[in-house]
Amino acid sequence: MADLEPVKTVNLDRVGYGTQTFPWSRARDQLAVRPERVAALSYFLGTVGPRGIPHAAGVGALWDDGDFYFTSGPGTRKSRNLEANPACTLAVRLTDLDVTLTGTARRVTEPAVLERIAAAYNELGWPAEVAGHAITAPFSAPSAGPPPWHLYRFVFTTAVGLGIMAPEGATLWRFDR
Structure with a gap:
């Protein structure tokens, strides 16, 4: 998945400033760089609850092989929203x-994936461990x-830069995808 390439690129310059489209590599290369610590970049997850009420929350997102991973307590609003509706957004400010x-966010319970992502979080300074089908x-x-x-x-299925x-x-x- 690391070689993920867009099937369509659209210039959103609707007012005629004369800007050109960006190559996906401009975003992808920055997203794929692992920061020195998990909180080095501020990611914001947007979800929608069962009654249509939007919710935004900061998460410690981690890029791994073309997808993002994040954790959330089962009782949090974002987890409850994702259980009802997996459609969501993830936003971040990169260098430029x-x-x-x-896209969509779904719970991961596969032991190998949990172990791989916990190890990646450890490399970034968060001492995560696998506990059953979750992270602690x-x-x-x-x-x-x-x-x-x-x-x-x-x-994710779309990205806007x-x-x-x-x-x-x-x-x-x-x-x-």
Whole structure:
């Protein structure tokens, strides 16, 4: 999945500023770089509850082989929302782009994936361990609730990059996943 390429690229310059589309590599290469610690980048997850009420929350997202992973306590609003409706967004500010990805997040229970992602979180300074079909650690964000935490895989089908440094512009990428 690391070689994920868009099936469609759209220039979102609807007012005629003359901007060009960005190559997906501009976003992908920055998303794929593992920061030195898990909280080095601020990711924001957007979900919608069963009654249609939107919710946004910061998460410690981790890119792994073309998908993102994050944890969430089973009693949190974001976990309850994802249980009812897996459609969601993930947004992040990179060095020269604001990126918003749209897709679905589903709980992961496969032992091999849990172990791989827990090990990756450890490399970033969060002492995560697998506990049954979830992740545990001595600490997490206060809003995460008590351990253990569910692990989610976020698979995106669209991404929008908004240039915040030259060259500026806005590009939408669609993926066939």
